[in-house]
Amino acid sequence: MADRPKVLEKVLIANRGEIAVRVLRALRELGRRSAVVYSDADRASLPVLLADEAHRIGPAPSAESYLRAEAIVELAREIGADAIHPGYGFLAESARFAALCGAAGVKFIGPPPAAMAAMGSKIESRRLMIAAGVPVVPGGEDPLASPAEAAAAAAAIGYPVMLKAAAGGGGKGMRLVRDADGLAAAYRAARSEARASFGDDAVYLEKLVERPRHVEIQILADEHGNVVSLGERDCSLQRRHQKVVEEAPSPAVDAPLRRRMSEAAVRAAAAVGYANAGTVEFLLAPDGDFFFLEMNTRLQVEHPITEMVTGIDLVRWQLAIAEGRPLAEELDDVEIRGHAFEVRLYAEDPYRNFAPSPGRIERLRLPQGPGVRNECGVYEGEAVTIHYDPLLAKLVVWGADRGQAMERLDRALSELRIEGIRTTAPLFRALLADADFRRGVVDNDMLDRKLAAGELTPTRSALQRELTTIAAALEHLDRHGRRAARSLARGRRDHWRGAGRREALRGT
Amino acid sequence: MADRPKVLEKVLIANRGEIAVRVLRALRELGRRSAVVYSDADRASLPVLLADEAHRIGPAPSAESYLRAEAIVELAREIGADAIHPGYGFLAESARFAALCGAAGVKFIGPPPAAMAAMGSKIESRRLMIAAGVPVVPGGEDPLASPAEAAAAAAAIGYPVMLKAAAGGGGKGMRLVRDADGLAAAYRAARSEARASFGDDAVYLEKLVERPRHVEIQILADEHGNVVSLGERDCSLQRRHQKVVEEAPSPAVDAPLRRRMSEAAVRAAAAVGYANAGTVEFLLAPDGDFFFLEMNTRLQVEHPITEMVTGIDLVRWQLAIAEGRPLAEELDDVEIRGHAFEVRLYAEDPYRNFAPSPGRIERLRLPQGPGVRNECGVYEGEAVTIHYDPLLAKLVVWGADRGQAMERLDRALSELRIEGIRTTAPLFRALLADADFRRGVVDNDMLDRKLAAGELTPTRSALQRELTTIAAALEHLDRHGRRAARSLARGRRDHWRGAGRREALRGT
């Protein structure tokens, strides 16, 4: 660990899109020189345009560009970068990459490789958390030899429980058991299904957390053993396990629960010798019990909502920590002010089952004004390619309370225009009209449930349809008014056009 | 005064540009219907595009559109608007307009006409403030009959003093007097100059406030007699008495002074039966004495910086107060968090003595990301006309402290692009490099002094000049590479072109 601060004068950002822009901004504010890598698909991307330096790292596919650990470390050395910021995704949680950086004398802006490795293993991290007194989902991966053994284990952790195949995955060999009566039959069924599916009939059980929320604690840890919590984010709104809306604070967390979760998160980080920014994810049960899920050993996509309610700049602190600076005292008891939401703007078509929607952004108007923050990685006129994660931008809003923040979000979405491609924006307006969401009564499966039931399908009002008709007719008249008049005089040729088209169809 | 809240369902905005957009956003967030008036020059302006309704009010000149008080009130009645928001400028401080609204049964979102009239008169407001115990600049407009009378008055208020012609203006008949020794001679000179200039030799004297700052207090007053202060803004950076940069809190104000100034401002508002949002402007002397300047009986241009450090939405409160709601208790002791700056982006060319710069905005990239708020009234592709105030947009930044806010401002300005017209943006980058500004050591005349001394003239580095050369050469080559090659073969015609131009010049 650094004895005295070593200023990181030049930092290489090993990422792209909005998170590269986020890190660039922090570096520019701190007066540090910023360098980005780019793939051929990203030569004229927004992060490149905003960077002090930009270096080609390979062709478009990630495996040949943003995932080339050795090449990126080599580049950092070549250009004299003092450090690498990995962003999220790509190499951000690769302990191997962090170690490569260390070996090359380039500071990795993140935790020590050992902490990453410990948290990267599901079994190892669970063991460490239990040892550190961090609550984990009761149960365990020890095989249960008989119905009686299963019944004893279930009684110990309490119903309902979930039987799972040790070799399993994908729901095969899984059985939900609500009470002791159903256990023996479910045990036998699960074993037999596990044998059939995986050739291994070992099963174990875990307590079932019903209607859980995903609540996570943001922590900062310096390289001198200090760890602080900056409160929670509620990320329960997920589509197929992908977060789409986050908020802070959580409507389900009060001050005492926040304190308990924060203490658990700080213990979790301390247990692995963590340093830098990190997030401890928990499942929160409706009764207020919470259970360690995993730790994300990097900056999170949704970090801005914590920044909005605390006033703390997490990326600045990542830099400061990497320079060996100790955490400031005022971080010990940060006050939460107001309420923040983040919605993720993906290039996906919510009217079409979230199909990817690459293409040129013909128009981009970001909302502005009070309480609005845009974390956007693209610009108007840019072509969104098929090569990477479809996250284009995040819209973040702040309000004095949850109600005001929702009003701002709705207002901001009404200003937002992304044209030429489809995005998830319409989903959020539908969500803002949903009574459960408005009351803050959500759980991790709610979005998928509602989508499956067709409840959140964005709709077009009769008025909007009429406007579409009007606008198209006006445009057509202005463009073709003269041509149309002419076409009356050559009706026969129009018939020809029709015939030509018919031929083409027959030819297929 | 309203007994119980009357919801203002539809509000007409009697303004244009960024302030119309600001008010629109608040209405949208509150779910109220918004209507704007537009002149012919503003038919496709940003406020029109964002409004629920838009109504033509006349041709481009303000006198025939935005200043047509009767027509605007009549329109409000016609369209069933419950209220009119005047923004700032135009009719915002017209007591007559406010009275017209009242007579028509349309709520004027601002103070009662009597309060506006009282504060609109320099002499009347000074009298009221003295009666209310609000400090005013010592001295007075009573003519001084002799050098002895002048000496007595000067001794009473303390040196230095300024002798002024009662009939005066423009510096004629003014004399600065630093001590008793110089008074008699200055008195005679001022009288004789006053007689020569105005045919009236009456002179009076006022205490001279040296190197004053412009510090103003934001207040909110409800219609039930409650008034609160939301702290101060420092607007000392002015060019020819026009504010260009504002910050909150003031680097010159500590907690006890803030309390004293706040108390004075609350007394000032109470003295005239004020209601709604208002600003009490003070001159702040380096020794901490402060003096009432005037009260602005409307929303200020620079209101966002107060919103940034308090978390309070002033336009929402304007609406709530106009609906007869009482101030919330939490407004009594609002905590200031962090530091905010606002810079005003005018369509003026700082490289050309701030000449107006109308034209089409060929490119507009607003800065985004943490701590940045744009209050922008225009869009890319819009033509800025010559008809109105040249304020295009305000860039507002927030930081955890003044240093971070300055870093953010510099970063945001580095992202900002407004092309096709010139703006004041380069001035602010020059200002951020100024040692006095960075230390917060400013006064009301500093900007003019430094500009006159050529200190803040934005400069282009050798590198930037080289880049300009390179970019132009590349563009020219890409456009004309082929044509240029051809032109070698027709050198004679190029000589002809030169000759043609010569002829044209001779013809003028």
Place this chain on the structure above:
Amino acid sequence: MELIVKHADGDTKVKIDRRGAEYQLQIGDQSYVILSAEAANGVRSLLVDGGQYEVSVRSLGEDRYEVTTTAGAATVQVQDPLTQLAEVAHEKQGGTGRQRVAAYMPGRVVSVLVAEGEAVTAGQGLLVLEAMKMENEIQAEQAGVIAKLHVTPGQAVDRGDPLFELEPAGQPDRGAGGQV
């Protein structure tokens, strides 16, 4: 002038006339007087019945337009009645037949789940396309037989590239004018 605006959910007939900046529109028995002003980049401000609406219209070619309102974007096609007649005539002559399906976005073919000549049911997965790190299964819109496959696994496709052709079940009957 009369136009037909074809939405995904059906056609709307419009009678439209322009007088300067003012347009007179008739949709069904509803009449509108509309003021339109162009902002920039395809954006218009429409004043209709006391309301202001920001709409954005982008030409996609072939009289197709993408219109964006506050509710999002929709693609419509505008036809004058003569073109419309030609198309109706074509359909009456039994022009529908084999369904040719093209890629609606660029991507890579991950797997082909059917073989040429195979009978498929409506909704059955036919092939999997990958774009933006997400896999998308292309399903049969109706029952029929795979008449032709144009792609193989691993192949990159562009928007508009043909993927396969489907001969709908019972099609020959319908083509001969019989009732299904």
Place this chain on the structure above:
Amino acid sequence: MELIVKHADGDTKVKIDRRGAEYQLQIGDQSYVILSAEAANGVRSLLVDGGQYEVSVRSLGEDRYEVTTTAGAATVQVQDPLTQLAEVAHEKQGGTGRQRVAAYMPGRVVSVLVAEGEAVTAGQGLLVLEAMKMENEIQAEQAGVIAKLHVTPGQAVDRGDPLFELEPAGQPDRGAGGQV
């Protein structure tokens, strides 16, 4: 290819060649290898000597360009040597003479401070234009005589409209090839 880039503060000679996305530039004795990529709306990313620079170039016609860098905008003119020769020749033949001053922005003439035939000194106020609620005094760039006034108070002017013509002091001598 050789070009002359004319800045407000002087001319710069450039030798430039393109090979694909790579440009070779020589300015004075400084050589550059530059990679350029176009973003959108006139914006380019230039990679020069390990630095990335976002520049924006807009053609103003007649080989004039407005270039915006982080330091703001500047207008330059690019000429190839032949055009340059033509202009130099023209100046040598004494083509400069009466100075014609045009409005550089649209506005309204508030007042005219001089009369035709009046002798003026450099820096003297000649007329006042109003635009955007601000008044702007137009001053004489050099001493001379007002040869012609094109405007009267109250008149609206467009960008480029002639305001007045100034016959510089001593001009007839210069025109005849004499030394001033």
